[in-house]
Amino acid sequence: MGIKDSAKQIYDAVGNEANINYLTHCVTRLRFRLKDESIVDDEKVKQIPGVMGINHQNGQYQVIIGNAVSDYYDKIIKMGNFPTDESENATEKSKEEKGNWFDQFTSFISSCMSPLIPALIGGGMIKVIVILLTTVGWMSTKSQTYTIISVFGDAPFYFLPIELAITASKYHKVNQMMAVIAGAILIHPNFISLVNSGKAIHLMGLPVTATSYSSSVIPILLIVWAMKYLEAFLEKVVPASFKSILKPLLEIFIIGVVSLVIIGPIGTWAGDILSSIVLLIQKHAAWLAMPLMAAFMPLIVMTGMHWAFSPIFLAASIATPDSLILPAMLAANIAQGAASLAVAFKTKNKNTRQIASAAAVSALVAGVTEPALYGVTLKYKKPLYASMISGAIAGLFIGIVNLKSFAFAVPSILSIPQFVNKAMPSNFIYALIVIAISFVLTFVLTMILGFDDGPQVVTADDSKNTADNSAIESGDKETKKVYSPVKGEMITLDSVDDPTFAQKMLGDGVAVIPEDGKFYAPFDGEIETVFPTKHAIGLKSDSGIELLIHIGLDTVELKGKPYDVKVKDHQHVKKGDLLVEADLEAIKKAGYETVTPLIVTNTKEFVEIVPNEKTTVDNNTVSFYVV
Known part of the structure; x- marks a missing residue:
C-alpha cells in the first residue's frame, strides 16, 4: 500500500474534515487537533500501514509516522478544507488555554519550535560537517569557502528571533509582519554594533541591556505574547479613520521600546537561568542527572516533550557546550537503535525483522527514534527495558567524564562530529565510548531478556511436504x-x-x-x-x-x-x-x-x-x- 492510501485511511480514521480542527506536523508526527478524540479507534489507527503509533498530548491527537511524515501531511491536507496550523482555529485555541500552566507552556514552546526543527537540524548537520572537515585538515578556517559554508550552518540559528516570530505570531494570531519586525529589531546590525561597542546604551533616557539577541529563543516568544495584548489595545483606542497609519506606527514604536527596555532583558535573564540550571546540574549532580536523563529519554520522546526542551539545549549549545540533554540523547538514541537491531537479529518473523531493521537504521544513523520506540521497543517491552538500563549506565559514564556537545544536531552515528573540539580531544573519544557502551550493552541485554513477538514462523519451500x-x-x-x-x-x-x-x-x-x-x-x-x-x-x-x-x-x-x-x-x-x-x-x-x-x-x-x-x-x- 502506498502513502496516498495510508494517508486516506488516517484521514478517515480520525473522522475526516468534519472532525479535524487543524493539522500540522513535526519531524515524525502528524499533529491533529480534533473536535472529538473519543470517536477515533486508536487500535485501528495503529494498524494502518506506515503508522508507528499514536499519542495523546496537550489536546493533540498525534499519529507517529517517522521520516516520511511530510509526505503523509501533504496527502492529507489535500483531502479536506481545514486549517493547517494550530493558531488558525481560535475556538480550539481558547480550549487549550483552559489547560494547566505547564500544558500551556509546553504546547506553546512545542508548537513554535516544531516547524523550525528541520531547518535547525539542517543547519546543525552543516556545522557538524564543517567541524569534521576542519578537524581533519580538509578545509582551512581562513578560507572563503569555510566562511560561506559556516554562514549556511549558522543562518538557521542566528535568525531564530525572526523564525520564531513567524511561528509564534501564528500561535497567538498576531500580525505576522509586525512580529517579524519585532524580531528584526533585536538583531539589527546597528543595534548589535552598539552592544559590541561595550558602552552603556540608553533609549530616550531609559537603560537598554547590552545583550545580543541573535540565536535567542525566549525573548522573542515573550515579545510576541505581549504583542497579542498590545494589538488588542490599539484596536480599541485608535480611531478608525487613523487606524491604517497610527496602529502600525504605534505598534512598532511601543513594542520596540518595550522589547529592548523590559521584555528582551527579562527573556535574556530567563535564558541565562536555564543555561545556569544546565551547568549547575552538570557541575554538582551530573552522576545522577545524566543516568536519569539518558534512561528516561525514550519516555520523554514518547510524550513529545523533547522538542519542548529545545530552548534549554539551544541556549546551551549555541552559547556554551551542552553538557546534559544532547549527550543524554546520544546514549538513548544509540540504545534504541541497538535494541531494534537485536530484535531484527533474534526474531524469526519476517515482518518484525523488516520493521526492526529499518527502525535500527533510523535511530543509529539519523537519530530519529520514533520508529524504533513505537514500532519495536515499546511494543515488545523488554527491549525498551534493555535500552533504558543501558542508557542509564552510559549516562553515568557521561556524567563522570562530563561529555559535551559543541553543535546542535540530533545525536547519532552520522552526527558524532558534534562532539569534536580541538581544545578537548578526549571529548570525542568519550563520545565514541558512550556509543560503544550503549550499543553493546543494549544489544546483549535485549538478546538475553528476549521478547515475545508472537509465533516464530518462518517460510520455506512448500515442495518439501511434511519436512516443510x-x-x-x-x-x-x-x-x-x-x-x-x-x-x-x-x-x-x-x-x-x-x-x-x-x-x-x-x-x-x-x-x-x-x-x-x-x-x-x-x-x-x-x-x-x-x-x-x-x-x-x-x-x-x-x-x-x-x-x-x-x-x-x-x-x-x-x-x-x-x-x-x-x-x-x-x-x-x-x-x-x-x-x-x-x-x-x-x-x-x-x-x-x-x-x-x-x-x-x-x-x-x-x-x-x-x-x-x-x-x-x-x-x-x-x-x-x-x-
Whole structure:
C-alpha cells in the first residue's frame, strides 16, 4: 500500500474534515487537533500501514509516522478544507488555554519550535560537517569557502528571533509582519554594533541591556505574547479613520521600546537561568542527572516533550557546550537503535525483522527514534527495558567524564562530529565510548531478556511436504497452510486498491494478481457459498479456516458473465480441484482489476496470518500460514 492510501485511511480514521480542527506536523508526527478524540479507534489507527503509533498530548491527537511524515501531511491536507496550523482555529485555541500552566507552556514552546526543527537540524548537520572537515585538515578556517559554508550552518540559528516570530505570531494570531519586525529589531546590525561597542546604551533616557539577541529563543516568544495584548489595545483606542497609519506606527514604536527596555532583558535573564540550571546540574549532580536523563529519554520522546526542551539545549549549545540533554540523547538514541537491531537479529518473523531493521537504521544513523520506540521497543517491552538500563549506565559514564556537545544536531552515528573540539580531544573519544557502551550493552541485554513477538514462523519451500512443517511451524503443530488458488504474483493485502480489503475489514490474508483464469481449491474443505454473481467463493477447510476468494475488484457489477463456476454450495473439495474458470481479458476490458484477495474471514479465531516470502505462486505454493 502506498502513502496516498495510508494517508486516506488516517484521514478517515480520525473522522475526516468534519472532525479535524487543524493539522500540522513535526519531524515524525502528524499533529491533529480534533473536535472529538473519543470517536477515533486508536487500535485501528495503529494498524494502518506506515503508522508507528499514536499519542495523546496537550489536546493533540498525534499519529507517529517517522521520516516520511511530510509526505503523509501533504496527502492529507489535500483531502479536506481545514486549517493547517494550530493558531488558525481560535475556538480550539481558547480550549487549550483552559489547560494547566505547564500544558500551556509546553504546547506553546512545542508548537513554535516544531516547524523550525528541520531547518535547525539542517543547519546543525552543516556545522557538524564543517567541524569534521576542519578537524581533519580538509578545509582551512581562513578560507572563503569555510566562511560561506559556516554562514549556511549558522543562518538557521542566528535568525531564530525572526523564525520564531513567524511561528509564534501564528500561535497567538498576531500580525505576522509586525512580529517579524519585532524580531528584526533585536538583531539589527546597528543595534548589535552598539552592544559590541561595550558602552552603556540608553533609549530616550531609559537603560537598554547590552545583550545580543541573535540565536535567542525566549525573548522573542515573550515579545510576541505581549504583542497579542498590545494589538488588542490599539484596536480599541485608535480611531478608525487613523487606524491604517497610527496602529502600525504605534505598534512598532511601543513594542520596540518595550522589547529592548523590559521584555528582551527579562527573556535574556530567563535564558541565562536555564543555561545556569544546565551547568549547575552538570557541575554538582551530573552522576545522577545524566543516568536519569539518558534512561528516561525514550519516555520523554514518547510524550513529545523533547522538542519542548529545545530552548534549554539551544541556549546551551549555541552559547556554551551542552553538557546534559544532547549527550543524554546520544546514549538513548544509540540504545534504541541497538535494541531494534537485536530484535531484527533474534526474531524469526519476517515482518518484525523488516520493521526492526529499518527502525535500527533510523535511530543509529539519523537519530530519529520514533520508529524504533513505537514500532519495536515499546511494543515488545523488554527491549525498551534493555535500552533504558543501558542508557542509564552510559549516562553515568557521561556524567563522570562530563561529555559535551559543541553543535546542535540530533545525536547519532552520522552526527558524532558534534562532539569534536580541538581544545578537548578526549571529548570525542568519550563520545565514541558512550556509543560503544550503549550499543553493546543494549544489544546483549535485549538478546538475553528476549521478547515475545508472537509465533516464530518462518517460510520455506512448500515442495518439501511434511519436512516443510517442522521448518515452518517451529514446534507449533497448529500451523495450517493455505495454498494459492491460482498462478500469478502474490502481493500484500495492504497493496489492494480497495479499502475494504486493504483495511482488513473482512479479515487478514493476501492477494494474487492472476496470470491465468483457472482457480483451484487451496485446501481440503467444503464450499460454503458460491455467490450468485459467481465472482466470489467462500470455503471452509477441514482444519477450520474460513476463506473468501474474491476474483477481481468490484466485479460484482459484471453479474457473473466472465465466470464459469465448476462447484456448488456444500460440495466437498480436495486441494487442487478446479473451482472456477474466469475470463481475465473480459474482466480487464470491462474496466475492472483482476487482483484476487484471499481473505480469512474468521481471522479473530487465530493468532496470526503469516504470508509466504514467495511472490510467484501457483496451486502448489503456500500463499500463507495460519497459526
